[in-house]
Every structure is written in C-alpha cells, then in structure tokens.
Amino acid sequence: MxxxxxxxxxxxxxxxxxxxxxxxDGVDVRFRSKKRDVTAxxxxxxxxxxxxxxxxxxxxxxxxxxxxxxxAGLLAPSRGEVRLQGERVSGPRHDxxxxxxxxxxxxxxxxxxxxxxxxxxxxxxxxxxRARACELVAMTGLEGFEDAYPHELSGGMQQRxxxxxxxxxxxxxxxxxxxxxxxxxxxREQMNIELHRIWRETGTTILLVTHSIAEAVYLADRVVVMSxxxxxITEIIDVGLPARRDYAETMGRDxxxxxxxxxxxxxxxxxAGD
Ligand SMILES: Nc1ncnc2c1ncn2[C@@H]1O[C@H](COP(=O)(O)OP(=O)(O)OP(=O)(O)O)[C@@H](O)[C@H]1O
Ligand SMILES: [Mg+2]
Numbered sequence: 454m455x456x457x458x459x460x461x462x463x464x465x466x467x468x469x470x471x472x473x474x475x476x477x478d479g480v481d482v483r484f485r486s487k488k489r490d491v492t493a494x495x496x497x498x499x500x501x502x503x504x505x506x507x508x509x510x511x512x513x514x515x516x517x518x519x520x521x522x523x524x525a526g527l528l529a530p531s532r533g534e535v536r537l538q539g540e541r542v543s544g545p546r547h548d549x550x551x552x553x554x555x556x557x558x559x560x561x562x563x564x565x566x567x568x569x570x571x572x573x574x575x576x577x578x579x580x581x582x583r584a585r586a587c588e589l590v591a592m593t594g595l596e597g598f599e600d601a602y603p604h605e606l607s608g609g610m611q612q613r614x615x616x617x618x619x620x621x622x623x624x625x626x627x628x629x630x631x632x633x634x635x636x637x638x639x640x641r642e643q644m645n646i647e648l649h650r651i652w653r654e655t656g657t658t659i660l661l662v663t664h665s666i667a668e669a670v671y672l673a674d675r676v677v678v679m680s681x682x683x684x685x686i687t688e689i690i691d692v693g694l695p696a697r698r699d700y701a702e703t704m705g706r707d708x709x710x711x712x713x714x715x716x717x718x719x720x721x722x723x724x725a726g727d
Contacts, residue, residue, distance in 0.1 A: 472539035474626055474658035475501040475524055479533035482519050492683035493519045498533075499677060499686060503625070506652055506659045508669035510716065511679030511687075517662040520684070521628045524660065525549050538625055547575065550619030550657075554631040556611035558603040564614045565590070565599040571621040582621065589617040592651060609640040616648075620655065629661040633668065645671055646700050653696065666720075670694075670712045671703055678719045687719055 482494040493516040501507050509517050522528040523535050526546040535542040537549070558567045565586060572582030590596055593613040603611055612632060619627060633641045649672055652659055663669050669676045670692050678687045692712045694703060703709050 472536070473500040474503045474505065474538060475499075475660065476536040477520070477523070477533075478535070480520075480523060480530040480535065481532040482516065482523065482528065483531045494523075494530075495683040495685050496533075497684065497686055499689065501658055501660060504656045504658055505675070506661070506673045507675050507677060508661045508663055508673035509677045509679065510663060510666060510669050510720065511677075511684060512681045512720065513664075514682050515679045516682065516684030517679065518630050521551075521630055521660060521662060524626070525551060525628055547622075548624055548626065550622070550624040550627040552612070552615050552619045552627070552629045552632045554634045556603070556608075556615040558611055558614055560603050563600045563602055564595060564606065564610075567603070567614050568617045568621055571618045575622055577622060585621055585623070586617065589620055592654065593617055593647065607640070608636050609644055612636065612644060613647075616651070620651075620657070623655075624657065626658045626660070629659065631662055631664065634664065641665075641668070642700065648672060649698060666713050666716050667704075670709055670716070671698065671700065676712070676716060678716055690716060 477497055477499050480494055480497045481492065484491045484493060497516075497520065499507070509520065511517055519528065523530055524537060524542065524546075526535075526537075526542045526544050529543075537546055558564075559570065562570065568586045568589065569582055571577075572579070572586075590599055593616060595610065595613050595617070598606060598610060601610075603614070606614065616632070633644050636644060645668055652672075659672075661669070661672060673692060676690045676692060678690065679685065680687045690712055693708045694706065
C-alpha cells in the first residue's frame with residue numbers, strides 16, 4: 454500500500470472556493486525521550502474543505518489523536534505545517550471546539566453551567582452566551598435537564614452537554630476524538646443521527662476520530678484511513694452518499710456497503726472494530 458497517498462483524484466471539489474478550513478501539509482510527528490523515539494505520524498497531508506465532515510479511522514496508536522492535537526495547536530509538528538482557516542497553527546487555537554471520548558464535565562456544575570464554562574473561559578458576553586446555550590440545548594434535545602448535574606444524566610446526555618459546550622462559541626471547526634466510544638450501541642446510533650443533523654444545521658467543519666467504520670461512513674463526506682504506526686494516510690475514501698441521510702435507509706445503500714467493505718479490507722479484519 455502506498456504511504457504517500459494524500460487525496461484521491463476522485464475526491465470531491467471543496468464546497469467553497471478559497472483556503473480549505475484545515476490544511477495538513479507534509480506533517481511528521483516524532484516524540485523523543487531518553488527511553489523512546491516514536492514516529493507517530495509520517496508525511497501526512499490532507500485538506501478539509503469549509504463545512505466538510507471528515508472521519509479518521511486507523512489502528513490504535515497510529516496517531517489519530519495526535520493529528521487532532523496538531524490541528525488544535527496543542528502539539529507542534531516535527532516537520533510540515535498545519536493551517537486552520539488559512540492561518541498557520543503555531544499555538545493553542547481558540548477557533549475550534551474539542552469533544553473527547555469522556556464528556557469531562559464538572560460534577561458540581563449543572564448541565565447549563567457546564568455548557569457556559571466555555572463562555573466564562575472565553576469571556577463571552579453573558580447574555581449572548583446564555584442565548585446560544587438555550588439554542589444548543591434545544592438542538593441536542595436536552596430541554597428540561599438544564600439544571601441537572603452530570604451524575605443525574607445518562608452517558609448520551611453527558612456527551613450532548615459536552616457537544617453543546619464545544620459548540621457554544623460557534624467554532625468554524627469541531628474536533629471530535631472518539632466521542633461516542635463509551636456509549637451503548639443504541640445510544641451511539643441516536644447520537645450519530647443527531648450529530649449528522651447538527652452538522653447540517655451549523656455548517657461546521659468536523660474532523661471525527663472513530664473506531665467504528667459504520668459511524669465513519671454514515672457521518673462523513675470522506676473517510677481518511679490510516680496505517681499502523683508510523684501513521685500515514687493509506688487512502689481517502691469519498692463515501693458518495695447524499696448529504697441528507699436517513700440512518701436505516703443509508704445502512705441499506707450500496708454506497709454504504711461498498712465503502713464499509715473497502716475500509717474493512719484496508720484495515721484488515723483484525724483492526725475492523727465493528
Ligand atoms: N505526548 C506523547 N509523548 C510521547 N509519545 C506519545 C505522546 N502522545 C502520543 N504518543 C505516541 O504516539 C503514538 C500515537 O498516539 P495517538 O494517541 O495519536 O494514537 P491514536 O491513533 O489516537 O490511538 P488510539 O486509537 O488508541 O486512541 C503512540 O505510539 C503514542 O504512544
Ligand atoms: Mg486516540
């Protein structure tokens with residue numbers, strides 16, 4: 454398998470002209486310590502268009518989380534560069550939202566106050582933040598639970614709160630690192646449907662790391678398949694599904710079956726997580 458494939462020739466044309474939302478260009482990441490020298494990523498290049506949904510799949514330890522951290526400016530590449538909204542990333546970026554596998558909510562704060570934490574950290578005008586929080590609570594179906602504390606919420610509801618918190622400041626780019634990995638299968642399906650709708654409604658560019666091939670294909674415009682460490686891009690698959698996707702109908706479509714089978718083949722059966 455070639456290591457240096459960046460974007461397939463048949464990848465879709467970016468939806469908007471101009472700079473891509475995220476540009477990852479010839480990136481290597483090496484972690485050096487006295488004990489170890491690990492090359493986590495090698496020669497990784499991918500452009501993500503404004504408003505595009507890109508999923509990233511690959512074996513454990515191939516550098517998926519590392520890739521998201523580069524985009525967020527939490528890590529610097531050893532070689533190459535990352536651009537966000539046309540600007541070179543050289544430190545932590547505030548124009549992103551980040552959702553992790555665990556919701557990481559503050560137990561002593563209500564759902565609403567967990568969401569508003571984002572506004573406090575960014576010193577957003579209080580009224581504007583409260584109005585946006587209300588919109589997001591409605592969008593994610595959390596109405597009636599604004600005053601509940603994290604221990605009073607289900608796992609899916611906690612992830613919804615984390616999603617609201619990540620979207621409060623209306624970031625143009627949302628990074629999601631296995632956000633639904635800890636949820637049961639049915640809740641995960643429901644969250645997939647909701648995330649797809651929220652993505653369509655907000656127009657946010659999304660980079661989602663997942664171990665679920667089905668989740669990647671259902672949600673994304675394109676799926677980046679990575680090789681084992683050092684992580685390189687094996688292939689970028691254009692899933693070719695319509696933007697508006699009914700869950701059950703999508704699962705039965707030829708494009709869905711073809712894409713999942715192809716990705717499973719690229720990853721090898723041992724790595725195919727679902
Ligand atoms: N801060 C760090 N210092 C040293 N090594 C690191 C650091 N962060 C990641 N690594 C190494 O880089 C490699 C890639 O890690 P990363 O967390 O990006 O993998 P991943 O694809 O997200 O894996 P998983 O699917 O298990 O979450 C691993 O070998 C890991 O040990
Ligand atoms: Mg990871």
